[in-house]
Amino acid sequence: MSRDLKVADFVRDELARILQFEMRDPRVGQFVSVNDVRVSKDLSYAEIYVSSLETETPEAQSELIEVLNGAAGYFRSQLAKRHKMRTTPKPRFHYDALIEEGPAMERLIDTAIAQEQAQGIAEVRGVAEERANDSEDQALLGPDRGCHESV
Numbered sequence: 001m002s003r004d005l006k007v008a009d010f011v012r013d014e015l016a017r018i019l020q021f022e023m024r025d026p027r028v029g030q031f032v033s034v035n036d037v038r039v040s041k042d043l044s045y046a047e048i049y050v051s052s053l054e055t056e057t058p059e060a061q062s063e064l065i066e067v068l069n070g071a072a073g074y075f076r077s078q079l080a081k082r083h084k085m086r087t088t089p090k091p092r093f094h095y096d097a098l099i100e101e102g103p104a105m106e107r108l109i110d111t112a113i114a115q116e117q118a119q120g121i122a123e124v125r126g127v128a129e130e131r132a133n134d135s136e137d138q139a140l141l142g143p144d145r146g147c148h149e150s151v
Contacts, residue, residue, distance in 0.1 A: 004039045011046050011079060011089060012037040018078050027067045029054040035096045039089050046089035049096035061095045068093040 016034045023032075031053040038047045050068065055061045068075075072091045080088040 004041055004043060007043055007085070007089065008037040008039040008046070010083065011039065011048070011091070014079055014082055015048060015075060015091070018075060022078070023071075025067060025071065028064065032064070033099075035099070043085070043087060043089055046091050048091050048093050049098075050093060051096045051099045055095075061097075065093050065095050 012034050015037070019028065019032050019034065020030075029052055033051050034048060035051055036049040038049075039045070040047075048068075050064070052061075052064055055064050069092065072093070075091050076088050079091075
């Protein structure tokens with residue numbers, strides 16, 4: 001595992017703990033999840049993707065991100081106290097809408113699969129009908145009429 005992935009895992013775990021147990025800002029709420037963290041190769045920035053069950057509107061989501069980005073210095077200092085690295089990545093928060101978009105994507109995939117299966121069944125029926133028609137034609141022509149004789 002590369003160093004940036006190890007640091008990203010550390011940042012994700014520690015930020016989740018800080019948000020759950022130490023964050024006192026009522027604008028953040030209690031149900032904020034740290035879904036993903038991506039750390040730059042030089043370990044200077046951490047892109048943090050969060051979601052919340054309490055933010056239903058885009059305005060509430062952007063307010064949550066503003067509050068978290070405003071507290072980025074606090075998060076960075078708390079992270080610095082918990083590790084022995086030379087530098088601590090600067091956190092930049094983003095709202096992760098994938099949680100809300102996931103069920104809609106699943107419905108789209110299920111619909112596409114159902115349509116593909118229906119189309120596949122129709123194609124199989126078409127091939128079966130063609131074979132049945134070919135068999136009927138073969139029967140009408142008789143056993144010697146349907147094939148070419150070799151010279």
